[in-house]
Amino acid sequence: MADVRARLGTDLPDLLRRLGFRDDDAADAVDAAAEVLDSPADLARVQTYADRLSTAIGDLRLEQAEDPWPEDEPAVAHGRDLGAGVLAMLALVATAEDVHDYHRSRAIDDDISWRSLSDLGQQVWVHRLTYDSFGLHTQGWLRIAWSGDLYWLGRLQFNLQLNDGEWVLSTHIPRTGPLTPESVQESFRAAVAFFGRHFAEFPVRRFWCSSWLLDPQLTEVLAADSNMVRFQRLWQLDPEEMEGDGDALFFTFARRGDVDLDSLPQDTTLQRAIVKRLKSGGHWYARRGSYPLPDQSA
Template sequence: MTEPGLPPADGLPAALLDLGVPHLDINPLVAVRTRLARDRGLRRTFEEALEPQSAAVGTLGRPAGLPPHWPEADGAVGRYLPALLFVALAPQVLAWHRALGIPPEVSRSTLADLGRQLTVYRRRHGEGGLGAVSWLTLPFRGELYQLGRLQFQRYRLRAEEAPAGGSPAAGEWCLNLHVPDFCGPLGPGACDRSLAAARAFFPRYFPAEPYRAACIFSWLLDGQLARCLPEDANIVRFQRRFRPLRPNGAPSDDDPLRFVFDDPGVPLARLPRDTALRRALADHLRSGGHWYVGSGWFPL
């Protein structure tokens, strides 16, 4: 039986490779697809989850409405089913991209975030699956694009994020920057090229959305990093691009622990110190300090 949006089992590997899925995950995903074809109840749940996501393609700010693991399935089936949902969405997203004239190479690099997130899950948990389900709704509904080193999210600044009485103002269109993993150093040249691509891309394909600023909300913008890392470190040079948006909120130690060490639950004494960044993050936490999600912006 053919499931909505999914290629047949013998055509699934090629579709997965087009989405950057690691070879290690292909056979397990084919096996889960076979289970989906045989299990009528699971297939009905899959179709019910797919329907609102399909309706959201081309929209902004829609709630994800997806569980990180399928409650009706256990083990590898539950961990992998969300990935198949994005595979099923891909043809519709690609058709929407083509209708806008978005180049195929941008579509490929953007939707390959599925493969990246499968890799991140395996690195963190030691087994196959997909955890960043809500995040992946951004590229798979047309809200986020990867252009070179950086990802850019079509975004309207919220009132609580805008500087009081300043610029950019609440409700203003702002390209929300994200720094994807497995893309090499965050060097100034790579960032410059990525930003130049974004300045050309968004006016061309989204002319009704006037992007005059770029913004970011990330632990990478915690100003304490500039005191812990060499002044020529890529993160420090990246920070210098931005003007402050709002003061830091509550501590958010889990963010660097998750993104740099892969596990917020690791005892501080066991955190590895094999890079300058890891040493800075670990030593600061061991001394009783905290890390924060910083925010910044610059005009485009």
């Protein structure tokens, strides 16, 4: 189990850099760690969260794993205002080396290992973008990476997921710039090679995606040759529609919760389309889709 005091006390800036923290987030994380190391109660909580995270490493279905932190952890007042989700964040930082060791046990390169774990820094950055403050609100999502199941391969991220008895490569699109068709195909190829080599005992036949990006209504409002439309056309959709207004607003405008539609920027085709439909009483939907592994679609 990770000794949180040692992990947060030694070479923290270097670890945060490997975990993808931007400079301002890293500076705030170093300050928060110092506060926690100075507070036995907070340190004990981070240690408990870290112990639970460690137990779940390698449990790809998170079946055995207990929730590492209370569901309402981000709302907890810490006495000092460390920021939402910061104790969970520090537990993730403190256990990153253990997940890295798990990657090593599967002969995964250091570069891919740390790139995959750098989703933590990405999520801390997205939190700042969304709430204009240091913190974390997507610690639930990060549990997939911390179980040893999320890999960032080129443009996309993937994890093995069991759907109705079949393992699929669940596909994720981080907010890191354009989603060019070439970068998507390159990532798909990398994923086939990677999971075939490092997770050979999980045979997969298809990629799978659940996203607001798969709402066919987007094809009605974006250019036919846009990256988003070309991405969506790859997927064979399940019929079920899931509520997607919140995701459309979050992933387009980095806003959560009640959003005043009149306050949103209207600079891009997508921004205008998202707001127009909502103002007219319409909705956006998340959809699920499949895409066969390239070597089986030939």
